[in-house]
Amino acid sequence: MRLYNTATRKLDELPAPPGPIRMYFCGPTVYQRIHVGNARPFIVSMWLKRWLEHQGYDVTLVENITDINDKIYAAAPGNSAQFAADASEWYIEDTGDLGLGRPDHEPKATETVPEIVALIEELIQLDLAYPAGGDVYFRVDRYPEYGVLSGRLDEDSARNPSEEEEQSSLKESPRDFALWKGHKEGEDTSWESPWGAGRPGWHIECSAMAEKHLGPVFEIHGGGLDLVFPHHENEIAQSRGAGREFAQLWMHNGILRFGGEKMSKSLGNVITLRDALGEWGPETLLMLFLGAHWRKPMDYTDETLAAAKARADGLREVFRNPSEPGGSWGELAAALDDDFNTPEALAVMHDWRDHDLLRRGLELFGLGSLAEQEEAPAELDELAQRRATARADGDFHEADRLRKEIEAGGWEVRDVAGDSGYRLVPKA
Ligand SMILES: [Zn+2]
Structure with a gap:
C-alpha cells in the first residue's frame, strides 16, 4: 500500500503487513462543538485504520484531545477546566454518532503534563530551548532542518505566527515558539514546573502525547493541511531535536469548504458536526x-x-x-x-x-x-399477498386498489420473479 507523504512529496510504500502501523492524528482543540471540517481527520483516520486492519496490519491509532489552549481560556473565562471537559465529551459524542468506532488511545494534554515537562527539560539541556521570564521557548536557529516539511526555510516565512508570542519581547528570534507559557492573569488553570506555574504550548503537547503512546518512532502522522506550518514543523523540531526519529510519513487531509471558503470559526461559516448529523x-x-x-x-x-x-x-x-x-x-x-x-x-x-x-x-x-432492509409491517404484507392473488385471478382493478393502499402505508410493492412474486420496499 502506498500513501502520499507531505515530507517526501511523493507516494511512499508502507511496510508489508502486519506492520506494525502506528498512527498519530492531531485531534481537536475542545473550545466549541466540532464543525464538519474538524471531523475530516477523524473520518479519514478511522477509515484508514479499518482498511489497514482488514489487510492484516497491526494498527495503533492515537488521536489526541487538546484540552489546554489559549482558545479554551478565551471561550470560558474562569471555568476553563470544566468547559474543556464538557467539550471533550461533546467531541466523543458527536464523532461517536458517525458509527466508525474509536481510536485506540485518545489522550488529553491535561493527562500528559509530566511527560511534556520532561521533554522540555531535555530540550533545555540540549540548548534547543531556553527559559525566559516564566516561559520556555524553542530556539529554532539551533535546529538546522527547521522548515523542511513545509518548505518554509527562510527566516521571514518561518516566523511563528501566534499573536500572543509575536508580542513577546522575551523571544530571541521571531522564529522561536513557546514550549511553556508562564501563568497569566485571568487563566484559571495552571501546572507547576521547574520554570514556575504555567501551562504547555500546543506543539509540545502533541510531541509528548505521540511518544507516550507510540514510542520514539512511528509510521504515520496525520492532521489537517492547515497544521503543516507551524504545528507539525514545530513537532518535528521538538521531537527530532530531542533525538527521536518521530514520524516517517505525513498525511495531510484537504480542507472542507463552506460557502466557497474554508470552514472555520474565525470566518464565522461553521456548521457543527452535530447539526450536520x-x-x-x-x-x-x-x-x-x-x-x-x-x-x-x-x-x-x-x-x-x-x-x-x-x-x-x-x-x-x-x-x-x-x-x-x-x-x-x-x-x-x-x-x-x-x-x-x-x-x-x-x-x-x-x-x-x-x-x-x-x-x-x-x-x-x-x-x-x-x-439492512426494513421489514414491511405484517398488515401491509398481507395486502401485498391479496394483491398477488387478485392479479393471478385477473382482477386488476382490485390489485390496483391494494397497491394504492400499500402506498398510503409508506411502502411500494414491486413485482419480481420468485416465490411470492412481489417485494415490498419503503417508498422513497
Ligand atoms: Zn498536534
Missing part, C-alpha cells in the same frame, strides 16, 4: 466524505449533500433487487491501496450487484446500514 444523518455525511479524495479540498453545499444522499439511496436500492454475481474485491483493494482513493473505491462499489460483496465493501466505511 441531525440534518443529513451519518450515511449521507459519510458518503459525502467518501466521494472526495482525502488530500483534496471538498465542498459542503446543499448540492454536494443532495448528490451524496442520492448515492447512498442508489446503493440501498441495490439490496432491494436480486443479488447478481460479478465484480471483485480486488478492484476495491487496488483503489484503496493506491493512496487510499475512496472516490475510486466508491465508483467500483457502484457497479456491484452482488449483495455480499457490496455489504462487505460498505461495512469498511461504516455504511453497512445501507444493506
Whole structure:
C-alpha cells in the first residue's frame, strides 16, 4: 500500500503487513462543538485504520484531545477546566454518532503534563530551548532542518505566527515558539514546573502525547493541511531535536469548504458536526466524505449533500433487487491501496450487484446500514399477498386498489420473479 507523504512529496510504500502501523492524528482543540471540517481527520483516520486492519496490519491509532489552549481560556473565562471537559465529551459524542468506532488511545494534554515537562527539560539541556521570564521557548536557529516539511526555510516565512508570542519581547528570534507559557492573569488553570506555574504550548503537547503512546518512532502522522506550518514543523523540531526519529510519513487531509471558503470559526461559516448529523444523518455525511479524495479540498453545499444522499439511496436500492454475481474485491483493494482513493473505491462499489460483496465493501466505511432492509409491517404484507392473488385471478382493478393502499402505508410493492412474486420496499 502506498500513501502520499507531505515530507517526501511523493507516494511512499508502507511496510508489508502486519506492520506494525502506528498512527498519530492531531485531534481537536475542545473550545466549541466540532464543525464538519474538524471531523475530516477523524473520518479519514478511522477509515484508514479499518482498511489497514482488514489487510492484516497491526494498527495503533492515537488521536489526541487538546484540552489546554489559549482558545479554551478565551471561550470560558474562569471555568476553563470544566468547559474543556464538557467539550471533550461533546467531541466523543458527536464523532461517536458517525458509527466508525474509536481510536485506540485518545489522550488529553491535561493527562500528559509530566511527560511534556520532561521533554522540555531535555530540550533545555540540549540548548534547543531556553527559559525566559516564566516561559520556555524553542530556539529554532539551533535546529538546522527547521522548515523542511513545509518548505518554509527562510527566516521571514518561518516566523511563528501566534499573536500572543509575536508580542513577546522575551523571544530571541521571531522564529522561536513557546514550549511553556508562564501563568497569566485571568487563566484559571495552571501546572507547576521547574520554570514556575504555567501551562504547555500546543506543539509540545502533541510531541509528548505521540511518544507516550507510540514510542520514539512511528509510521504515520496525520492532521489537517492547515497544521503543516507551524504545528507539525514545530513537532518535528521538538521531537527530532530531542533525538527521536518521530514520524516517517505525513498525511495531510484537504480542507472542507463552506460557502466557497474554508470552514472555520474565525470566518464565522461553521456548521457543527452535530447539526450536520441531525440534518443529513451519518450515511449521507459519510458518503459525502467518501466521494472526495482525502488530500483534496471538498465542498459542503446543499448540492454536494443532495448528490451524496442520492448515492447512498442508489446503493440501498441495490439490496432491494436480486443479488447478481460479478465484480471483485480486488478492484476495491487496488483503489484503496493506491493512496487510499475512496472516490475510486466508491465508483467500483457502484457497479456491484452482488449483495455480499457490496455489504462487505460498505461495512469498511461504516455504511453497512445501507444493506439492512426494513421489514414491511405484517398488515401491509398481507395486502401485498391479496394483491398477488387478485392479479393471478385477473382482477386488476382490485390489485390496483391494494397497491394504492400499500402506498398510503409508506411502502411500494414491486413485482419480481420468485416465490411470492412481489417485494415490498419503503417508498422513497
Ligand atoms: Zn498536534
